[in-house]
Amino acid sequence: MGGKHYLPLTEEDRNEMLSVIGAGSVDDLFADIPADLRFKGNLELEPAMSELEVLKHLQQMADKNRHFQNCISFMGAGIYDHYIPSLVSHVTGRSEFYTAYTPYQPEVSQGTLQTIFEYQTMICQLTGMDVANASMYDGGTALTEGAIMGCGATRRSRVLVSRSVSPFYRAVMRNYFNSRGLIMDEIPLRDGCTDREALLNMIDENVAAVALQQPNFFGMVENMNGLANIIHERKALFLVSVDPISLGLLQTPAEYGADIVAGEGQCLGIPASFGGPALGILAAREKYVRQMPGRIAGETVDSEGNRGFALTLQTREQHIRREKAASNICSNEALLALAASVYLSAMGPQGVREVAEQCLQKTSYAREKITAINGFELVFPGIYFKEFAVKLPVSPEDANLHLLKKNILGGVDISQFYPELDQTMLFAVTEKRTREEIDILVGELEELK
Amino acid sequence: MNYKVIDGLQYTKKHEWVRREENSAVVGLCDYAQDKLGEIVFVELPDVGTELEAGKSAAVIESVKAVADLYSPLSGTVIEINEELLDQPELINAEPYGEGWVYKMEIKDENELAALMGKEEYEKFIVEEEEK
Numbered sequence: 038m039g040g041k042h043y044l045p046l047t048e049e050d051r052n053e054m055l056s057v058i059g060a061g062s063v064d065d066l067f068a069d070i071p072a073d074l075r076f077k078g079n080l081e082l083e084p085a086m087s088e089l090e091v092l093k094h095l096q097q098m099a100d101k102n103r104h105f106q107n108c109i110s111f112m113g114a115g116i117y118d119h120y121i122p123s124l125v126s127h128v129t130g131r132s133e134f135y136t137a138y139t140p141y142q143p144e145v146s147q148g149t150l151q152t153i154f155e156y157q158t159m160i161c162q163l164t165g166m167d168v169a170n171a172s173m174y175d176g177g178t179a180l181t182e183g184a185i186m187g188c189g190a191t192r193r194s195r196v197l198v199s200r201s202v203s204p205f206y207r208a209v210m211r212n213y214f215n216s217r218g219l220i221m222d223e224i225p226l227r228d229g230c231t232d233r234e235a236l237l238n239m240i241d242e243n244v245a246a247v248a249l250q251q252p253n254f255f256g257m258v259e260n261m262n263g264l265a266n267i268i269h270e271r272k273a274l275f276l277v278s279v280d281p282i283s284l285g286l287l288q289t290p291a292e293y294g295a296d297i298v299a300g301e302g303q304c305l306g307i308p309a310s311f312g313g314p315a316l317g318i319l320a321a322r323e324k325y326v327r328q329m330p331g332r333i334a335g336e337t338v339d340s341e342g343n344r345g346f347a348l349t350l351q352t353r354e355q356h357i358r359r360e361k362a363a364s365n366i367c368s369n370e371a372l373l374a375l376a377a378s379v380y381l382s383a384m385g386p387q388g389v390r391e392v393a394e395q396c397l398q399k400t401s402y403a404r405e406k407i408t409a410i411n412g413f414e415l416v417f418p419g420i421y422f423k424e425f426a427v428k429l430p431v432s433p434e435d436a437n438l439h440l441l442k443k444n445i446l447g448g449v450d451i452s453q454f455y456p457e458l459d460q461t462m463l464f465a466v467t468e469k470r471t472r473e474e475i476d477i478l479v480g481e482l483e484e485l486k
Numbered sequence: 487m488n489y490k491v492i493d494g495l496q497y498t499k500k501h502e503w504v505r506r507e508e509n510s511a512v513v514g515l516c517d518y519a520q521d522k523l524g525e526i527v528f529v530e531l532p533d534v535g536t537e538l539e540a541g542k543s544a545a546v547i548e549s550v551k552a553v554a555d556l557y558s559p560l561s562g563t564v565i566e567i568n569e570e571l572l573d574q575p576e577l578i579n580a581e582p583y584g585e586g587w588v589y590k591m592e593i594k595d596e597n598e599l600a601a602l603m604g605k606e607e608y609e610k611f612i613v614e615e616e617e618k
């Protein structure tokens with residue numbers, strides 16, 4: 038067979054196709070490409086492997102990957118190693134859902150539309166908002182679309198974004214804003230949180246929205262008290278990006294007066310993969326539903342009065358509104374939204390609270406232990422959730438190489454995003470970490486001095 | 487002709503109408519436009535005090551099948567908006583030239599008003615549009 042059993046076409050198939058189009062040979066088919074540009078001779082390929090050999094080979098290559106399953110992870114900065122109940126993949130793996138294309142037609146997709154509707158409902162319950170859409174690509178696109186909603190609702194074009202918002206999200210926003218003629222200005226930091234005084238000086242009647250992250254990129258819990266008033270006095274909107282797990286413990290954005298809520302939903306039952314695909318959460322107060330991009334599944338009744346589901350408020354999407362569409366996103370991350378729904382259903386409000394509590398307790402333990410090591414300094418004092426920044430006595434890169442040898446994925450080097458934070462590593466501690474694992478990390482860090 | 491066009495109004499090629507009231511102008515959507523849009527479900531109005539520019543989007547009209555901008559026929563400041571439309575956007579379908587008016591604005595430049603079409607010219611215009 039010479040390896041041809043991996044190819045879908047037989048020699049007979051090829052000859053038949055060539056004769057139909059009137060080409061004598063494959064060379065004839067490429068006659069339009071000048072002869073001197075064409076490759077002559079045989080490709081230097083190794084002989085074909087059997088299926089057994091191929092699988093073994095691929096497995097050997099895959100085994101070189103270092104990931105959450107074969108390492109102890111303290112990596113975060115947006116993507117986290119939270120526990121995924123086996124129920125999640127059991128449901129998302131069903132062939133009715135596990136498709137490359139999400140069917141939205143109500144005639145054939147009641148199940149899919151119902152899962153989207155339930156996802157939206159749970160996001161509203163979690164955030165306290167009135168409406169949520171069917172999801173965006175990731176936390177960055179969700180926050181950016183939220184900012185664009187703010188510009189649409191206020192008919193203003195300048196958005197203030199705290200520097201404590203993820204640098205990845207700010208990069209996405211800058212990219213979108215550049216091509217839309219919108220302005221993004223950054224609010225400086227003070228002790229790892231948004232500088233309120235600077236915000237007060239920057240905000241004026243041209244500002245459409247103010248965006249913060251809770252907890253912020255450094256894992257710090259921002260003081261949201263009174264911010265809504267400051268922002269609403271200028272008739273601007275209060276946009277916040279949240280870690281949904283943190284909402285098991287922290288105030289909901291609705292409670293501190295946010296108008297639009299974005300967030301990264303990877304922590305809700307979705308594997309890290311290579312940093313994506315992820316799940317963009319977007320929710321808002323009902324007032325802004327018509328500025329909302331993407332899809333929204335709605336509950337309705339059919340002609341016989343039975344409960345049913347259909348996409349709603351689609352008139353602002355691209356296929357109808359063309360260049361004036363609210364967004365160029367007119368799809369969603371349906372399978373991952375389903376994963377989040379199954380995760381939230383499996384955990385329940387009590388379960389999410391427990392995950393959040395464990396994150397906080399374990400982070401607290403790791404923070405205390407690590408910063409007790411000589412030469413390891415806590416960068417920002419204050420209230421934290423599941424991450425904290427530490428200044429190392431060595432370069433974060435060297436530290437991570439050392440840790441990796443011990444099957445530990447160390448924290449993210451954040452000096453690359455904040456030049457003023459030299460040799461700084463951001464550690465994330467989820468509910469999955471045990472005291473023993475944290476002690477192993479601390480032991481290895483002690484070796485670095 | 488199936489579309490209602492009334493005397494005493496000025497019309498734009500984007501199917502907005504203007505009615506002069508002393509020093510101000512009332513703006514609305516023509517019968518032709520409301521018919522093409524179908525059942526109107528939402529209207530986004532400008533804020534009072536907004537400076538409008540002729541030909542630029544002033545309001546957004548959303549129907550069950552499309553969303554369309556209402557382009558301001560004139561330049562000037564918005565002095566009143568039809569808040570009834572927030573609860574009853576279908577007034578535009580029912581009475582495009584009456585209860586379904588959209589906003590009232592000051593007249594900044596008389597020439598802009600004079601340049602708009604009158605009844606007969608607009609009637610001819612929509613016949614041509616239909617034939618396209």
